Structures are given as structure tokens and as C-alpha cells.
Amino acid sequence: MPEEPIDELERHRAELYVRLAETGDFRPGSVNETWRRCGKPNCACAQPDHPGHGPRYLWTRSAGGKTRSRQLAAAELDKVRREIANYRQFVAVTEQIMQVNEAICEARPAAGTQAPPGPGAGGRKRHPRGLNVKLRPRTQGDFPGVPRRWPRRRGCPS
Numbered sequence: 001m002p003e004e005p006i007d008e009l010e011r012h013r014a015e016l017y018v019r020l021a022e023t024g025d026f027r028p029g030s031v032n033e034t035w036r037r038c039g040k041p042n043c044a045c046a047q048p049d050h051p052g053h054g055p056r057y058l059w060t061r062s063a064g065g066k067t068r069s070r071q072l073a074a075a076e077l078d079k080v081r082r083e084i085a086n087y088r089q090f091v092a093v094t095e096q097i098m099q100v101n102e103a104i105c106e107a108r109p110a111a112g113t114q115a116p117p118g119p120g121a122g123g124r125k126r127h128p129r130g131l132n133v134k135l136r137p138r139t140q141g142d143f144p145g146v147p148r149r150w151p152r153r154r155g156c157p158s
């Protein structure tokens with residue numbers, strides 16, 4: 001990511017907050033079209049070339065680890081699709097807001113220190129005050145409860 005001056009970053013962040021506030025109603029999930037056979041042997045849908053009854057439109061989303069669905073009335077369809085599109089936009093803008101905030105945090109000097117070297121200063125940014133802080137990549141092992149390695153191979157016969 002190219003380094004931008006902090007005022008540029010702040011302007012970008014302000015624009016993103018405006019976009020966030022402009023997000024309309026939104027909801028997560030997806031709309032799926034389903035066709036099904038009713039199972040009655042004399043029904044037309046029992047024929048092999050019949051697609052089944054439908055379409056039914058289901059709004060499906062996961063909540064609390066469970067997948068939940070609700071059948072939509074035809075009149076709701078466009079509205080729900082719009083709301084789902086708004087949700088995707090909300091998520092995308094939120095992601096950008098996180099990124100720009102992270103960049104601002106990195107660019108803003110701590111109180112009483114000089115501004116970090118701008119673009120062209122060469123090399124990595126020095127830590128303010130020259131503290132001897134070792135940066136290390138974030139790994140899964142840094143999070144409690146998350147195994148360092150996926151234990152798939154252990155006890156697996158193959």
C-alpha cells in the first residue's frame with residue numbers, strides 16, 4: 001500500500017464515513033430460487049422432465065452458527081435483493097474504513113515525537129522514539145484457543 005500523507009488519509013476516511021451513513025436498509029444473506037417435487041405420484045411434477053413446483057424464493061442467512069431461511073413473497077423480492085446489496089456495500093465500506101484507520105494510526109506520530117519519515121525516506125518506518133520493539137507477523141498462535149496448527153494429520157491413518 002503506497003504511503004499517503006495523513007491529511008489525505010483523513011480526507012479519505014471522512015468520505016468513507018459519509019458513504020457509510022448513506023447506506024440504506026441492509027440485511028445479510030442471499031436469495032435462492034428453489035423448485036421442489038411434492039411427492040404425489042399423480043402430480044405433473046412426478047414426471048422426470050418436470051422441474052418441480054416453483055419457483056419459491058428463500059432468503060437465507062446464517063445467524064448464531066445456524067442457517068435460517070424464510071420464504072419471500074413475490075412483492076418482497078426486489079426489496080430484499082436491494083437490502084442484501086446494501087449489506088455487501090456496508091461490509092466493503094467498513095473494511096476500507098478499517099484499513100484507512102490503520103494507516104492513519106501508523107502515520108500519526110505519538111505525542112512529543114517527530115513525524116515519521118515520509119515517502120522516499122527509504123526503508124521501513126522507524127518506530128517513534130526509537131524504542132527497540134520487535135515487530136513480528138501475527139500468527140494464529142497469538143490468539144488463545146486457536147490451535148497453532150490444524151491438527152488434521154494427527155491420528156489420520158492415511
Ligand SMILES: [Zn+2]
Binds near residue numbers: 037039040043053
Ligand atoms: Zn407436485
